[in-house]
Amino acid sequence: MLYVVGLGPGEKEKMSFEALECLKQAEIIVGYTTYIRLIKELVGDKEIVSTGMKQEIDRCKKAIELAQSGKEVAVVSSGDAGVYGMAGLILELVIKLEEPIEVKVIPGITASIAGAALLGAPLMNDFCHISLSDLMTPWEMIEKRLHAAASADFVICLYNPRSKGRPKHLVKALEIIQQYKSGDTIVGLAKDVGRKKELGILTTIQDLDETLVDMTTVVLIGNKETYVSNGQMITPRGYQL
Amino acid sequence: MLYVVGLGPGEKEKMSFEALECLKQAEIIVGYTTYIRLIKELVGDKEIVSTGMKQEIDRCKKAIELAQSGKEVAVVSSGDAGVYGMAGLILELVIKLEEPIEVKVIPGITASIAGAALLGAPLMNDFCHISLSDLMTPWEMIEKRLHAAASADFVICLYNPRSKGRPKHLVKALEIIQQYKSGDTIVGLAKDVGRKKELGILTTIQDLDETLVDMTTVVLIGNKETYVSNGQMITPRGYQL
Numbered sequence: 001m002l003y004v005v006g007l008g009p010g011e012k013e014k015m016s017f018e019a020l021e022c023l024k025q026a027e028i029i030v031g032y033t034t035y036i037r038l039i040k041e042l043v044g045d046k047e048i049v050s051t052g053m054k055q056e057i058d059r060c061k062k063a064i065e066l067a068q069s070g071k072e073v074a075v076v077s078s079g080d081a082g083v084y085g086m087a088g089l090i091l092e093l094v095i096k097l098e099e100p101i102e103v104k105v106i107p108g109i110t111a112s113i114a115g116a117a118l119l120g121a122p123l124m125n126d127f128c129h130i131s132l133s134d135l136m137t138p139w140e141m142i143e144k145r146l147h148a149a150a151s152a153d154f155v156i157c158l159y160n161p162r163s164k165g166r167p168k169h170l171v172k173a174l175e176i177i178q179q180y181k182s183g184d185t186i187v188g189l190a191k192d193v194g195r196k197k198e199l200g201i202l203t204t205i206q207d208l209d210e211t212l213v214d215m216t217t218v219v220l221i222g223n224k225e226t227y228v229s230n231g232q233m234i235t236p237r238g239y240q241l
Numbered sequence: 242m243l244y245v246v247g248l249g250p251g252e253k254e255k256m257s258f259e260a261l262e263c264l265k266q267a268e269i270i271v272g273y274t275t276y277i278r279l280i281k282e283l284v285g286d287k288e289i290v291s292t293g294m295k296q297e298i299d300r301c302k303k304a305i306e307l308a309q310s311g312k313e314v315a316v317v318s319s320g321d322a323g324v325y326g327m328a329g330l331i332l333e334l335v336i337k338l339e340e341p342i343e344v345k346v347i348p349g350i351t352a353s354i355a356g357a358a359l360l361g362a363p364l365m366n367d368f369c370h371i372s373l374s375d376l377m378t379p380w381e382m383i384e385k386r387l388h389a390a391a392s393a394d395f396v397i398c399l400y401n402p403r404s405k406g407r408p409k410h411l412v413k414a415l416e417i418i419q420q421y422k423s424g425d426t427i428v429g430l431a432k433d434v435g436r437k438k439e440l441g442i443l444t445t446i447q448d449l450d451e452t453l454v455d456m457t458t459v460v461l462i463g464n465k466e467t468y469v470s471n472g473q474m475i476t477p478r479g480y481q482l
Contacts, residue, residue, distance in 0.1 A: 006358075013259035016249065016350065020258075057480060080350075082357045088365035088478050095470040096482070103473075107350050107358035109257065109321075116323045117247075117348035124329035125378060126386050128369030128395060136479030137366065145367050145393045152389035153382075154369060229336040232344075237329050238377030239298060241337070 010194015251435015
């Protein structure tokens with residue numbers, strides 16, 4: 001059996017009972033070095049295969065090989081493994097096998113959901129997720145989705161918003177979004193959610209300091225009704241109060 | 242202190258450690274009758290205030306009053322309290338108080354994420370959430386969002402897809418979506434996720450039997466690359482394999 005386990009963001013507190021149970025049952029745990037570090041003390045003395053960043057395919061192939069040899073294997077992913085994570089890659093590789101192995105995806109709390117809770121309640125009306133990484137989706141498609149989401153006033157969660165290799169993607173995205181949403185639309189930044197240094201920042205599209213945003217940040221852009229009060233980012237559901 | 246706690250879908254397995262910790266710390270737990278039933282055995286002998294459906298405002302006001310009296314109170318919500326849930330309503334009510342009380346939102350696994358894990362990995366590329374309930378969002382706005390999301394080929398998660406009071410909303414939504422997505426686009430239904438009777442169903446837009454869909458169902462509509470293999474709904478991330 002191969003489990004693909006979403007650990008939730010940060011440390012144990014946001015992990016599900018089912019996820020920890022899988023880690024305990026597994027004989028071997030496979031994951032990106034940073035995530036392995038987060039869970040190492042939870043799982044005790046267990047075989048661990050950790051690999052560096054951008055080695056997703058190798059990591060998944062390794063996990064599959066181990067599962068084929070009859071081991072109980074857990075591949076771990078931060079947040080939810082099914083949101084831009086390892087789950088799809090594992091399933092895509094497994095269906096190519098002559099004798100498919102059994103795979104079970106264990107859901108986790110994804111960054112947008114945990115970030116929203118940190119900031120208040122920004123996701124109370126329709127919202128979408130867009131990754132600004134164009135490593136695997138053409139930038140033109142990302143732009144098309146930004147136009148669509150902003151024009152219909154979705155709350156927008158941006159994943160992979162800015163990295164050294166893509167320093168200008170966030171600014172380009174906000175330019176598109178501002179064609180539809182006003183400059184004073186509320187923006188929430190949730191950084192390092194679930195870790196000791198977690199930080200929520202509330203600002204607006206026009207006042208956003210892009211240098212505060214890195215790969216550990218999820219960017220939540222409100223709809224036209226989103227407001228800030230008492231330090232909380234709130235998108236009204238529409239109740240008459 | 243007032244905690245707004247997302248329980249995750251279904252039973253204890255998909256709850257976070259932090260959520261259970263809050264339930265244990267709380268002196269009083271407030272929630273919709275069905276959710277209270279799910280957690281009753283976890284929290285032991287504790288004061289419980291349960292209210293029926295559609296009494297959200299009363300329930301939240303009651304929880305706030307109890308917290309104002311100095312009690313530690315947890316309001317519980319299925320899935321994540323910040324996704325069309327109680328978190329926003331609580332915060333909106335609290336900011337109207339002369340002396341605001343402290344509120345902490347505890348995130349949970351929302352239905353789309355858990356449903357996706359049950360079905361495979363349909364959320365590996367950009368996706369959005371649209372509620373088909375027009376109790377608080379005008380239907381014209383919902384239609385606008387359906388057009389936008391389908392035209393930019395988002396994976397679409399439909400919440401509140403069909404109820405006795407809204408038997409035709411799903412069909413109307415699929416008609417709009419079919420203006421952009423072909424009839425053979427994969428649709429996954431995730432019903433009663435996390436409960437004993439949970440059920441995943443894979444079909445297409447044109448073959449969907451709408452009578453299978455009820456308020457415990459989340460409907461996931463793929464993008465143009467989504468496919469089914471080995472009983473799994475997979476949206477490719479874009480890796481060259």
